[in-house]
């Protein structure tokens with residue numbers, strides 16, 4: 399495999415949310431996240447407590463360091479020679495700082511980003527492109543010219559989908575060992591993702607299937623892959639609602655839904671954090687702490703599936719996605735493998751459209767995707 403190439407890119411960069419690693423960092427981190435987002439102070443105090451309960455340390459950076467190691471190994475194994483960096487939106491190491499450092503040291507100009515979000519929405523896709531736009535402008539002010547491209551949202555890429563399927567199968571096996579036999583009458587699978595405001599959901603489905611439908615499509619695919627004896631009724635539910643109580647967000651909340659299910663005679667749930675690629679604070683607190691406590695109170699058996707983390711299929715899928723995007727940028731027409739037909743792929747190129755997932759205000763993004771990718775699904 400000598401001609402495995404990420405040309406024309408000079409560097410790959412893993413781009414993530416970021417999180418605090420010590421108690422003094424919690425408040426400034428939360429201020430970074432919520433600046434201009436209209437989050438009430440009470441909510442910030444509450445979320446701050448989640449972090450303080452874990453010693454002021456978010457698990458996300460450690461997870462990303464592990465992912466970087468795994469990606470580097472996979473790049474090496476496949477003889478793809480390119481520097482791999484890491485930069486965050488909300489905390490150190492910051493995207494702009496890391497790109498600046500690398501550009502100054504090496505003269506690199508073209509960056510290909512892999513983000514830690516699989517689905518389409520403002521928070522999980524477009525906001526990253528706005529971040530790239532911000533970095534491009536900040537560095538341009540200092541005479542450093544850089545550009546960004548990004549791999550497609552990968553919820554339906556076989557690498558991520560297969561990794562999720564393995565997580566679901568393992569959790570179902572563990573649950574089965576606890577309960578003896580899976581019973582569709584009393585057991586449920588709850589796929590959980592991050593709630594978003596309904597306005598953000600609406601914006602996400604203008605050019606792609608949208609945040610919610612992308613989850614639903616992946617769930618449908620996963621269930622089609624499960625052997626008959628592992629099939630249970632399932633639902634998509636949400637965690638980590640924020641914002642003002644008067645603003646509608648996607649529902650039901652995982653805890654509320656468990657209460658209803660318990661009242662209907664359900665006595666066990668398998669909880670799958672489908673919306674998170676690794677064990678972020680939402681998984682450690684909202685699921686492993688809060689939802690697990692709700693289950694205990696309701697006397698529901700509770701098994702939480704793993705996140706894809708650094709599983710081989712996820713990691714090699716990310717490298718495939720980078721190679722795919724590089725080939726597209728070189729003007730080639732690589733195969734675009736997907737387990738479902740919706741999502742960004744339906745627009746043809748896998749690229750986000752210029753106007754997809756718009757936020758409340760129009761901010762410049764990078765890259766500015768070609769207009770022909772904006773066909774409505």
Ligand SMILES: CC1=C(CCC(=O)O)c2cc3nc(cc4[nH]c(cc5[nH]c(cc1n2)c(C)c5CCC(=O)O)c(CCC(=O)O)c4C)C(CCC(=O)O)=C3C
Pocket residue numbers: 415416417418428431432435437441442445456457458514515516519521522592593594595638639640641673674677678679680
């Ligand atoms: C869709 C989505 C993902 C999944 C996609 C992805 O992974 O990117 C995600 C991930 C994450 N969200 C995270 C943390 C936070 N999110 C917040 C606030 C918000 N999230 C939102 C959406 C999402 N968020 C939204 C619409 C808000 C309201 C404010 C706004 O409109 O922007 C707040 C402020 C307090 C609060 O309001 O809860 C915090 C602290 C962390 C780090 C966790 C760690 O430390 O391990 C991660 C990975």
Ligand SMILES: [Fe+2]
Pocket residue numbers: 592
């Ligand atoms: Fe969030």
